[in-house]
Amino acid sequence: MPRRRDVLALFLILLPWTLLITFWHQPLWEQPIRSEISFCVLPSRLRVTRASKSHQRGFRLYESCVTENKRITKANQMRYIYQRPPPWSDTLPALHVITPTYSRPVQKAELTRLTNTFLHVPNLHWLVVEDSAQKTALMSRLLENTGLNYTHLNVETPENLKTQKKPRNVRIPRGTMQRNLALRWLRENIDPNSSHKGVVYFADDDNSYSLELFEEMRWTRKASVWPVAFVGGLRYESPKINSQGKVFGWRTVFDPRRPFAIDMAGFAVNLQLILSKPQAYFKLKGVKGGYQESSLLQDLVTLSDLEPKAANCTKILVWHTRTERPLLVNEGKKGFTNGSMEV
Amino acid sequence: MPRRRDILALFLILLPWTLLITFWHQRAVNSLIPVPKDNRTRASKSHQRGFRLYESCVTENKRITKTNQMRYIHQRPPPWSDTLPTLHVITPTYSRPVQKAELTRLTNTFLHVPNLHWLVVEDSAQKTALMSRLLENTGLNYTHLNVETPENLKTQKKPRNARIPRGTMQRNLALRWLRENIDPHSSHKGVVYFADDDNTYSLELFEEMRWTRKASVWPVAFVGGLRYESPKINSQGKVFGWRTVFDPRRPFAIDMAGFAVNLQLILSKPQAYFKLKGVKGGYQESSLLQDLVTLSDLEPKAANCTKVSRESKSS
Numbered sequence: 001m002p003r004r005r006d007v008l009a010l011f012l013i014l015l016p017w018t019l020l021i022t023f024w025h026q027p028l029w030e031q032p033i034r035s036e037i038s039f040c041v042l043p044s045r046l047r048v049t050r051a052s053k054s055h056q057r058g059f060r061l062y063e064s065c066v067t068e069n070k071r072i073t074k075a076n077q078m079r080y081i082y083q084r085p086p087p088w089s090d091t092l093p094a095l096h097v098i099t100p101t102y103s104r105p106v107q108k109a110e111l112t113r114l115t116n117t118f119l120h121v122p123n124l125h126w127l128v129v130e131d132s133a134q135k136t137a138l139m140s141r142l143l144e145n146t147g148l149n150y151t152h153l154n155v156e157t158p159e160n161l162k163t164q165k166k167p168r169n170v171r172i173p174r175g176t177m178q179r180n181l182a183l184r185w186l187r188e189n190i191d192p193n194s195s196h197k198g199v200v201y202f203a204d205d206d207n208s209y210s211l212e213l214f215e216e217m218r219w220t221r222k223a224s225v226w227p228v229a230f231v232g233g234l235r236y237e238s239p240k241i242n243s244q245g246k247v248f249g250w251r252t253v254f255d256p257r258r259p260f261a262i263d264m265a266g267f268a269v270n271l272q273l274i275l276s277k278p279q280a281y282f283k284l285k286g287v288k289g290g291y292q293e294s295s296l297l298q299d300l301v302t303l304s305d306l307e308p309k310a311a312n313c314t315k316i317l318v319w320h321t322r323t324e325r326p327l328l329v330n331e332g333k334k335g336f337t338n339g340s341m342e343v
Numbered sequence: 344m345p346r347r348r349d350i351l352a353l354f355l356i357l358l359p360w361t362l363l364i365t366f367w368h369q370r371a372v373n374s375l376i377p378v379p380k381d382n383r384t385r386a387s388k389s390h391q392r393g394f395r396l397y398e399s400c401v402t403e404n405k406r407i408t409k410t411n412q413m414r415y416i417h418q419r420p421p422p423w424s425d426t427l428p429t430l431h432v433i434t435p436t437y438s439r440p441v442q443k444a445e446l447t448r449l450t451n452t453f454l455h456v457p458n459l460h461w462l463v464v465e466d467s468a469q470k471t472a473l474m475s476r477l478l479e480n481t482g483l484n485y486t487h488l489n490v491e492t493p494e495n496l497k498t499q500k501k502p503r504n505a506r507i508p509r510g511t512m513q514r515n516l517a518l519r520w521l522r523e524n525i526d527p528h529s530s531h532k533g534v535v536y537f538a539d540d541d542n543t544y545s546l547e548l549f550e551e552m553r554w555t556r557k558a559s560v561w562p563v564a565f566v567g568g569l570r571y572e573s574p575k576i577n578s579q580g581k582v583f584g585w586r587t588v589f590d591p592r593r594p595f596a597i598d599m600a601g602f603a604v605n606l607q608l609i610l611s612k613p614q615a616y617f618k619l620k621g622v623k624g625g626y627q628e629s630s631l632l633q634d635l636v637t638l639s640d641l642e643p644k645a646a647n648c649t650k651v652s653r654e655s656k657s658s
Contacts, residue, residue, distance in 0.1 A: 009352045016359030023366065084455065105570065109543040109654040116546065117451040120419065208444040211451065235440065319444035330568030330588035343564040343571050343651045 085148055086122040093197035093218050094123045096186060096271060100178030101139070101205050102131040106323050108138060108343060110205045115146045121214045125198075127185060129178035130154040138342060155181045172284050173292050175204070180281045186271065187278050198271035202264045206323050209265075213317035216309040217268040223301045226310035228266040229319040232290075237263065238313050239306065247306040259294040259303075265318050267293065273300055419482055421457040428532040428553050429458045431521060431606060435513030436474070436540045437466040443473060445540045450481045456549045460533075462520060464513035465489040490516045507619050508627050510539070515616045521606065522613050533606035537599045544600075545652040551644040552603040558636045561645035563601040564654035567625075572598065573648050574641065582641040594629040594638075600653050602628070608635055 097118070101107060118124055126148050130139055133156045143150050161172045179202055190196060199220045203209065217224055225247060227238035232254040239262065240249040250261035260267070274280070283295035310317050432453070436442060453459055461483050465474055468491045478485045496507045514537055525531060534555045538544065552559055560582060562573035567589040574597065575584040585596035595602070609615070618630035645652055 009356065012356045013352065013359075016356070016363055019363060020359055105565070106654070109564065112545050112654075113448050113452060113543045116455060116544075117448060119455060120451060208448045209451075210447050229444065230440070316443075319441070319447070321441060321444050326565035327568050328565075328570060331570060333588050338570075341562070341571060341649070341651060343654065 084119045085124065086120070088149075089122055092123045093199055094125050094271075095121065095214055095218060096125050096127060096182075096198050096200045097203045098127045098129065098179055098182040098200065099203050099205050100129050100131060100175035100182075102174075103136065103138075105326055105328065105343065107205070108142065110323060111139075111142055114203070114205055114209075115142075115148060117209050117211070118148055119146065120211050123218075124149065124214070126150040127182040128152055129182050131157050131175070131178055151182075151185065153178075153181055153185060173282075173287060176282045176284055176292065180284075183274060183281060187275055190271065190275060192272065192275040196271070199268050200271055200274050201268040204265060206321060207265050208319040208321045210317045213310075216317065220268050220270050220307060222273055222305045222307065223267055223269045223297065224307040224309045225262060225267045225313070226308070226318070227313050227316050228263040229316045230322075231263045231266075231320045232261075236316055237261070237266070239266075239308060241308050241312050245308060245312060247303050247308060255290055258291055260297040261290070262293050262297075263320055264293055265320060267297065267306075269297075269300060419454045420459065420484070421455070423484075424457055427458040428534055429460050429606075430456065430549055430553060431460045431462060431533050431535045432538045433462045433464065433514055433517040433535065434538050434540050435464050435466060435510035435517075437509075438471065438473075442540070443477065446474075446477055449538075449540055449544075450477075450483060452544050452546070453483055454481065455546050458553075459484065459549070461485040462517040463487055464517050466492050466510070466513055486517075486520065488513075488516055488520060508617075508622060511617045511619055511627065515619075518609060518616060522610055525606065525610060527607065527610040531606070534603050535606055535609050536603040539600060542600055543654045548645075548652040551652065555603050555605050555642060557608055557640045557642065558602055558604045558632065559642040559644045560597060560602045560648070561643070561653070562648050562651050563598040564651045566598045566601075571651050572596070572601070574601075574643060576643050576648050580643060580647060582638050582643060590625055593626055595632040596625070597628055597632075599628055602632065602641075604632075604635060 099114070101111065118126060126143075128139065128143060128150060130136060130153070132154050135152055135154050140152065143152055155177050157172055157174070157177050162174070183200075186200065190198070199217055201217055213226070216226065225239045227236050229236040231237050232252045234253060238251040239247045240251050242248045250256045250258070252261045255261060277300055280296060280299035282292055287295055434449070436446065453461060461478075463474065463478060463485060465471060465488070467489050470487055470489050474487065478487055490512050492507055492509070492512050497509075518535075521535065525533070534552055536552055548561070551561065560574045562571045564571040566572050567587045569588060573586040574582045575586050577583045585591045585593070587596045590596060612635055615631060615634035617627055622630055
């Protein structure tokens with residue numbers, strides 16, 4: 001009997017040690033991750049709703065215990081740094097970026113370089129709203145291929161209200177219905193009582209954005225403002241800031257008496273404010289030129305609520321660039337046209 | 344004595360099992376970021392990236408989490424790899440109001456591309472503070488050069504054959520820099536590409552050109568008065584002509600950003616430069632390429648030249 005006990009004891013000793021040694025040689029807990037140039041295909045779900053609590057993405061990196069194994073250590077570094085888009089964080093407020101867009105030859109080019117910028121920004125939720133009766137295949141493919149966290153919407157501006165021939169007060173400024181649809185989507189899909197923190201920004205698809213801009217706007221409490229280049233016929237327009245760091249006016253040539261003499265890309269609004277004032281939308285008709293931004297902001301904030309960003313409005317972090325229409329004069333000549341090539 | 348043996352035996356049993364259970368438990372609570380798709384073929388074998396992420400034990404310590412995140416945000420561009428060929432991207436630039444805007448969005452694209460060496464050449468007598476600051480703030484691997492195109496050769500009033508096409512002297516300076524600074528006998532692998540600062544580039548494009556053996560070509564949108572121009576590819580996958588309306592009989596009827604050249608080829612033919620004068624409109628690219636390659640050397644990219652991943656535009 002002692003013999004059996006000895007054998008049993010020996011077995012119970014040898015087995016776990018054998019397992020341990022095997023695992024140390026062939027780490028089963030090491031998951032090979034390829035972090036080279038990866039076109040990160042993340043599901044296009046919205047991460048910002050009520051589900052966010054379950055996304056406990058707190059993490060920390062361990063230096064591998066086996067530090068002479070440089071491969072693992074290096075992998076930790078490599079993996080950590082480089083992923084598109086950056087991993088979602090539970091501590092950073094989400095940036096809900098609303099981009100109206102419409103079909104024209106340069107659309108895909110504009111959106112390509114815009115997404116190349118967005119892919120650097122953590123916790124970005126992109127609401128793309130097409131001015132179309134149906135979602136186009138081009139947009140659907142593009143959005144899916146980026147790997148960004150997006151919501152794809154569409155609403156068509158009625159033809160008779162689009163045309164330049166109509167007087168301004170009958171025309172709906174381009175992009176208005178699309179931006180309003182995105183605001184409505186946010187109001188219908190995000191619970192104001194949840195702990196979700198976010199900021200809403202309107203980003204047109206032909207502007208240029210620095211990465212610093214997104215980090216400036218991220219901590220907006222009510223509404224934040226900053227200078228914008230190439231608007232109002234100036235090198236830049238800007239809010240005027242007094243010595244207390246408050247906005248008291250607008251450095252513009254064109255109608256500085258507007259309630260908010262600021263370009264669409266020059267402000268961001270805290271999401272809670274948007275959700276708590278569900279009547280606030282961009283006015284559709286009867287909006288004088290340059291007053292569109294005011295038509296929304298005057299229902300949300302007063303001048304004293306505004307938070308100046310970009311080093312007290314002394315730096316340019318966004319440019320209202322415009323894209324020239326490409327010359328397509330040779331299309332159709334010598335039988336040249338190939339509709340199947342997507343540009 | 345039997346007692347001691349029993350204790351020893353018990354210890355030798357409990358210890359390894361405790362270790363095993365600890366390891367298994369840690370593995371079970373592992374939460375990993377989804378594995379990205381890997382399109383890389385040649386380099387991936389040597390990059391077995393084992394790692395794991397832990398849920399922070401102290402998840403309520405938001406500061407640590409935030410620090411990790413912030414550390415992440417600032418780590419751009421991707422770390423340098425020893426296996427990927429380098430992309431030497433040559434960008435001539437000049438002062439004008441939209442310069443900083445154009446370069447900002449260009450760098451936002453470049454910051455995704457591994458092993459990119461950016462040669463920026465200003466058309467100026469001196470390096471400008473704007474450019475120096477911009478380049479330093481991006482964190483990109485760059486070389487900052489400058490050469491001023493003589494005023495009398497710039498002006499539009501001169502006939503075309505007396506004028507130097509914009510950017511030519513700057514591109515040539517960059518080529519000379521490469522020839523003077525990279526040893527052709529080193530093991531350095533690279534590809535040279537000319538990227539103007541007002542175009543739009545997809546990220547896919549850079550991975551297409553990276554494996555260029557001699558010279559590769561692909562379609563370009565919004566050039567030559569067309570939605571796109573493209574090389575013509577035959578059934579053997581060889582370039583036999585050019586799908587352009589404007590002068591398709593040019594030796595290389597292709598836009599500046601529609602081709603890339605292997606660095607070794609550039610280094611081994613040190614006389615090959617863009618011709619400065621007497622270049623007919625649209626022939627600038629040919630003036631360089633005809634000294635480097637023949638039509639049959641060209642490697643079609645972008646799915647045999649059926650995809651557009653680069654568009655030419657000015658704002």
